[in-house]
Amino acid sequence: MTTATETLEPPRTSVGVLGWLKKNLFSTWYNTLLTFFMLWVIWAGGSALLSWVLTTARWEVITANARLFLVGAYPPDQVWRVWLVVVIVSLLFGLSGGVWGGTIRTFTMSLAVGYAALIALSFLVFPLSEGFVWLFANLVILLVTYALARDRKTWQRWMIPLWLLAFGVTIVLLHGFAKSEWLPEVSTTRWGGLLLTFMLSIVSIVMSFPLGVLLALGRRSKMPVVRLFCILYIELVRGVPLVTILYMTQIMLPLFLPGDVRIDNVVRAMAGMTLFAAAYLAENVRGGLQAIPEGQIEAALAVGLNNALVILFIVLPQALRMVIPAIVGLFIALFKDTTLVMIVGLVDLLGVGRSVLAQPEFMGLQIEVYIFIATIFFIFSYAMSFASYRLEQALGVGKR
Amino acid sequence: MNESPQKPKDIIICRDVHKWFDRLHVLRGVNLTVQQGQVVVLFGPSGSGKSTFIRTINRLEEHQRGTIIVDGIEMTNDIRNIHAIRREIGMVFQSFNLFPHLTALQNITLAPIWVRRWPREKAEQVAMDLLRRVGIPEQAHKYPAQLSGGQQQRVAIARALAMQPKIMLFDEPTSALDPEMIKEVLDVMTELARSGMTMICVTHEMGFARSVADRMVFMDAGQIIEEGTPEQIFNNPQHERTKQFLSQILH
Numbered sequence: 001m002t003t004a005t006e007t008l009e010p011p012r013t014s015v016g017v018l019g020w021l022k023k024n025l026f027s028t029w030y031n032t033l034l035t036f037f038m039l040w041v042i043w044a045g046g047s048a049l050l051s052w053v054l055t056t057a058r059w060e061v062i063t064a065n066a067r068l069f070l071v072g073a074y075p076p077d078q079v080w081r082v083w084l085v086v087v088i089v090s091l092l093f094g095l096s097g098g099v100w101g102g103t104i105r106t107f108t109m110s111l112a113v114g115y116a117a118l119i120a121l122s123f124l125v126f127p128l129s130e131g132f133v134w135l136f137a138n139l140v141i142l143l144v145t146y147a148l149a150r151d152r153k154t155w156q157r158w159m160i161p162l163w164l165l166a167f168g169v170t171i172v173l174l175h176g177f178a179k180s181e182w183l184p185e186v187s188t189t190r191w192g193g194l195l196l197t198f199m200l201s202i203v204s205i206v207m208s209f210p211l212g213v214l215l216a217l218g219r220r221s222k223m224p225v226v227r228l229f230c231i232l233y234i235e236l237v238r239g240v241p242l243v244t245i246l247y248m249t250q251i252m253l254p255l256f257l258p259g260d261v262r263i264d265n266v267v268r269a270m271a272g273m274t275l276f277a278a279a280y281l282a283e284n285v286r287g288g289l290q291a292i293p294e295g296q297i298e299a300a301l302a303v304g305l306n307n308a309l310v311i312l313f314i315v316l317p318q319a320l321r322m323v324i325p326a327i328v329g330l331f332i333a334l335f336k337d338t339t340l341v342m343i344v345g346l347v348d349l350l351g352v353g354r355s356v357l358a359q360p361e362f363m364g365l366q367i368e369v370y371i372f373i374a375t376i377f378f379i380f381s382y383a384m385s386f387a388s389y390r391l392e393q394a395l396g397v398g399k400r
Numbered sequence: 401m402n403e404s405p406q407k408p409k410d411i412i413i414c415r416d417v418h419k420w421f422d423r424l425h426v427l428r429g430v431n432l433t434v435q436q437g438q439v440v441v442l443f444g445p446s447g448s449g450k451s452t453f454i455r456t457i458n459r460l461e462e463h464q465r466g467t468i469i470v471d472g473i474e475m476t477n478d479i480r481n482i483h484a485i486r487r488e489i490g491m492v493f494q495s496f497n498l499f500p501h502l503t504a505l506q507n508i509t510l511a512p513i514w515v516r517r518w519p520r521e522k523a524e525q526v527a528m529d530l531l532r533r534v535g536i537p538e539q540a541h542k543y544p545a546q547l548s549g550g551q552q553q554r555v556a557i558a559r560a561l562a563m564q565p566k567i568m569l570f571d572e573p574t575s576a577l578d579p580e581m582i583k584e585v586l587d588v589m590t591e592l593a594r595s596g597m598t599m600i601c602v603t604h605e606m607g608f609a610r611s612v613a614d615r616m617v618f619m620d621a622g623q624i625i626e627e628g629t630p631e632q633i634f635n636n637p638q639h640e641r642t643k644q645f646l647s648q649i650l651h
Contacts, residue, residue, distance in 0.1 A: 293497075295493060295495055295497040296497060296499065298460050298493070298497065299491075299493060299497035299498075299499070299556075300499070301460065301486065302458055302460065302486060302489070302490070302491040302560070303486075303490070303510070303511035303515070303559060303560065303562075303563055304483060304486045304487045304511050304515040304563055305510075305511060305514065305515060306479075306483065309514055309515075313499075313510060313514070314499055317501050318499075318500065318501050321501065
């Protein structure tokens with residue numbers, strides 16, 4: 001018997017896969033027609049692309065130059081140092097995923113999946129090569145440290161110092177020391193490929209972040225000199241293209257330094273990108289600062305916090321959380337903009353691509369090379385985007 | 401001065417306090433002295449300067465003329481004086497102003513840990529005691545957005561009390577609440593008043609004023625028009641303006 005309060009099942013055709021198909025793809029005769037037409041287009045395009053990728057394309061241009069693409073002119077007998085840096089990253093990701101859990105664990109597991117995919121790929125192309133062994137070791141280290149650190153909440157306070165330490169260790173490890181036997185100096189002029197792209201973006205991201213936050217705070221300072229300086233800096237840097245800033249740091253930076261101090265090309269490029277990113281970051285952060293209600297600051301002052309503590313504990317955590325999408329967007333743009341260092345004579349991933357195409361035996365393979373480079377950029381940009389989205393979700397807990 | 405039990409000390413002394421917002425003269429010579437343990441209810445029409453006045457007491461607003469002395473410390477531009485006074489005063493706002501990125505417990509322990517330099521364990525213990533006192537210990541680990549308005553305001557009261565202030569300022573604490581939540585906040589305030597806390601409350605909750613206020617102060621147009629016990633104010637207001645205002649809010 002049917003009563004007014006009985007819960008009825010929805011009609012079968014309105015829910016589930018069938019309901020969705022009917023509603024969205026086959027609702028009228030012309031929608032049905034369009035659906036079939038699009039299916040044909042996808043099939044034709046997809047099968048052509050797939051057959052090109054699997055049969056026509058000459059991927060040996062990538063496999064033969066794999067080391068060049070990854071590390072550029074880094075000395076082959078020193079490449080273990082780059083792998084060691086990857087090991088450090090795996091180690092820290094494993095530990096972080098373990099002690100924090102939640103979203104960070106998702107990142108750790110995504111990295112594990114990435115390693116697994118790379119291992120499978122390198123097994124097909126270079127079975128049991130050195131790289132294959134290193135990748136395998138990394139996957140093992142990632143999972144072992146994760147298992148080791150799992151739910152050890154007391155280790156949490158060590159993680160951020162460890163990450164910062166790793167940043168310094170990475171640079172020392174890659175650069176080495178002059179006249180050192182164990183870690184001979186590898187001048188940055190020999191850094192190249194994906195390694196250079198990574199180092200340029202990581203250094204400029206890490207350095208520009210505090211600088212940008214300080215500029216944003218300075219722009220809202222009550223002290224006119226500080227405020228004016230910050231406004232001038234931000235507007236000046238935002239008013240010129242990155243290319244000119246890169247040229248400027250190449251030519252101008254040596255002029256400001258004493259004559260016997262020589263800084264190399266890569267550091268100059270890093271400085272240029274850091275200074276550039278900081279100005280944009282400052283404007284993004286300022287947007288977040290302005291969105292903090294005055295009442296938050298009043299409440300913090302009323303319980304006795306001083307101005308520095310109010311900024312540190314109340315204003316910045318809320319402001320930065322609000323602008324995560326904008327900041328990550330900026331970092332993704334910065335990551336891709338590292339390709340501009342080509343104009344100051346550095347050979348990043350894209351630069352390696354161009355030099356590989358100049359080799360006589362690989363002439364005319366632009367499509368393969370650029371698809372490969374684009375795929376790499378896409379994977380890392382998408383990873384950042386994914387991380388930002390998950391981070392936003394996780395931090396949204398206390399949102400008003 | 402001889403401090404006898406009959407004459408408790410004057411903990412807040414405001415003499416001839418003036419304030420301007422640009423050219424607008426919002427406080428026009430406010431004189432108010434509050435003794436330790438007194439509960440003062442400040443009421444009056446909107447725009448009369450009540451909120452501005454209590455905000456000058458902990459320097460959320462700067463006064464431009466006159467003297468404010470809190471617990472023997474004069475309010476000057478010296479940042480050390482301002483901080484010393486703010487440590488003595490807890491404040492509760494109309495819009496709660498809880499920190500949305502911190503849990504209820506973290507909202508309460510932040511200042512004791514970083515200003516009073518208490519160890520975390522002690523701060524958390526005191527915070528839990530306060531949450532029990534305001535009746536919501538089970539909400540300690542929730543974020544403000546997960547709490548009802550009444551619960552948020554009670555956390556805000558606990559946050560202010562965690563610094564162990566001698567004085568509590570309430571700036572229309574129930575105006576943003578749904579009717580059924582007003583009582584739970586007023587109950588906490590009543591308990592606080594009975595415990596001997598010195599309080600200045602800007603509120604239009606006349607039932608609360610009648611039952612707990614030692615003095616009621618009526619403000620209009622930046623000045624104190626009339627003050628007296630709830631008895632005098634409700635039964636025998638002297639000024640025409642007070643009578644008119646009371647008749648509007650009581651009927």
